[in-house]
Amino acid sequence: MALCRGDVSSAACTSCLWNAAGKIRAVCPNQKEAIGWYDECMLRYSNGSIFASMESRPLIYLSNGANATNPSAFNRQLGNLLRRLMSNASAGDSRRKFAADGPVAVTDFSSVYGLVECTPDLTGLECSNCIGGLISSIPQYSDNKIGATYVTPSCNLRYETYSFFNSDDGSLSPPSPPLSPPLPPASNHTSSRTTGKELLNLQS
Template sequence: MGSSSTTFLLFLLSLATLTLSQLNDVYFQHDCSDTSGNYTANSPYETNLNTIISRFATLTDFNYGFFNLSAGQSPDKVYSIALCRGDTNQDACNTCLNYTATELKQFCSRNKAATAWSQFCLVRYANRDLYGQLENDPRTCAFNPMNASNPDQFNQTLNELLNELSAEAAAGGPLRKYAAGNATVGSSQTVYATMQCTPDMDEQNCSTCLNFAINEYQSRCSTRLGCRVLRPNCVLRFETNQFYNQTAVPLPSPPPSPTTSPSPTASFSPTSPPTSMASLEFPAFGFVFALFLTLSSMLLLN
């Protein structure tokens, strides 16, 4: 079996431990930058990019789900930032990063810069340093097509929850900026949400990014029963089913305050709307199970 099929099978095996509701939201969203130029096949840039991708397959340090990598020398140096969802363990994180980085290169072949948001992780690479840079693009939204039956009450409860989680995530330390929680709407409905920034963002920039994400949800997903806002430095998601794990890998005691300069504060407004798409959710259980059986059979035949 080819290496890509083996990688995908490992990805499916990691999904086997998830609940049905989590399986139902398997997704992969990507953006290929048209403004950063292209590389040629077998060039030094592609060699460096392949080095980055191979590192995702051999990571031994969990680093609490955040990675800042580079390979090569200018002008062919490749920079990459990757982030795993705050409730994932090391195995799920590594599997997601390996699969997502490999698929991203396939989808964005020859693009020097690209971004992908997958089920449990975010992967970016470019021909410039990405660390500490608050950026407005690329970004997108994915929403549930169903609307709340009590939109005013739903939105009020959700806005209060998101504001609380935004403050909690932004106040996180240099290892993780993640918050998850839920709130009751009326007497019978519960809304669940997560918010997360890449830890290279300081508190101000993380808060800025998450506030933009909240604004985008309000303008693009208002009254929807579920939505994802995906940005380069942060992500927001809410659903009416619990899609995240209750516990995350515990962090160590807070380290001393870093002596490095804070990330530069960006000043911009989201003047152009993000790419929007209908809900990416689908009945993935049968789909994943069928693929699992197919790939398992292929392994047995080889």
């Protein structure tokens, strides 16, 4: 399964997938299944069926080391943003389930940007459940952090205080009223091999 981030160009998508394929072949030549997550794409293979099945494990995350200067305001606006993006992404079709938006003002001096994506083979409900699980993990693993990336085989989430996605492809989400606060924390996570913006999870 190959998935490129919903805002990247065809050329960037092709380049990312070629690099991912080479990396996976080099790192795990004899593995029955593997997943490689990169900044602009994900590549996965398995000896079992992986389509039309929502998988929320392994859950892998990376967090920015810095804390928000106003945690209450930051977490409130982040929760509103991510829930809106979850709703928009899950409303996508079988070609793309992706949403991104920002900047969303936190205070007069700071903003937050967010991005979520599901593999398009999921149903809308499965996509919503997958991203909702990532949102619920934030208080446990990245509480008050100004940036984080969460990935699973079926969906991913990222937020930062700077722009990190292409805002020129029409994929940005329209504004909507504030939504409810984040869900309570979830449990369990998986460690990963990390190299810059690469994440590899290997299974024998």
